[in-house]
Amino acid sequence: MEKQGKSGHLVLVTVPFQGHITPMLQLATILRSKGFSITIVHPELNSPNPSNHPEITFVSIPDKLTKSQLSDTDVASLTLILNRNCAAPLQHCIKKILHSYxxxxxxxxxxxxxxxxxxxxNLRLPGITLRTCSATTLLFFPVFPQLDEKDFISEIESPELQRFRSLLSQSPTEATMETRVAFTKAVGRSSAIIVNSMEFLEQEALSKLVVG
Known part of the structure; x- marks a missing residue:
């Protein structure tokens, strides 16, 4: 068993999309420098190369994705399938890590x-979510239930959200709406949120997100 870091052991869980994998690996490196030992659990698709990060333990779990799903499925639907297919093996994996460490x-x-x-x-562990997008996108979460109402979109007053008005006005698919609901509920239950941002870039948005 690997010697546990002085700050404890963290399990990081990725999705197999490159724009999400890179920020997670960067976060893992930062947390490792703070004294944590790290295990990254990832689906088989687009698996990271462990040799590039010898100080981190990588564990692959089956995602059961078919070629047709990979070629014909939109991102929102693929996200739902990934969560459905990976839930059981992920829980088994985390239980095994918990038993080991x-x-x-x-x-x-x-x-x-x-x-x-x-x-x-379920395992009574703190869950922390990594938002790989900008901090501004977190301002969407309270209004997601209303995004399919055209009158609501036209009345958006927040300067940050107005910049995304064209995106918000697009009719979401059922998979997109289901994904929004699922990750919004998860974030609401999380112990903390890590945002891939910098204060000087999004000072106004971050000030609205900070709980006093």
Missing amino acids: GHIAAVVYDTLMFCAQTIAD
Whole structure:
């Protein structure tokens, strides 16, 4: 068994999309530098190369994705399938890690891998979500239930959300709406949120997100 870091052991859970994998690996490197030992659990699709990060333990779980799903499925639907297929093997994997280390400080998961929050809840572990998008996108969460109402979209007054008005006005698919609901609920239950941002870039948005 690998010697546990002085700050404890963290399990990081990725989704197999490159724009999400890279920020998670960067976060893992930062947390490792703070004294944590790290295990990254990832689906088989687009698996990271462990040799590039010898100080981190990588564990692959089956995603059961078919070639037709990979070629014909939109991102929202693929996200739902991933969460459905990976939930059981992910829980088994985290239980095994917990048994091996005796303690897990937290489960840090990509927002799109929202099944990890339910697993963390079931195992009574802190769940922390990584939002790989900008902090501004978190301002969407309270208004997601109303995004299909055209009158609501036209009345948006928030300067941050107005910049995304054209995106918000697009009619969402059922899979998109289901994904929004799922990860919004997961984030609401999380112990903390990590945002891939910098204060000087999004000072106004971050000020609205900070709980006093």
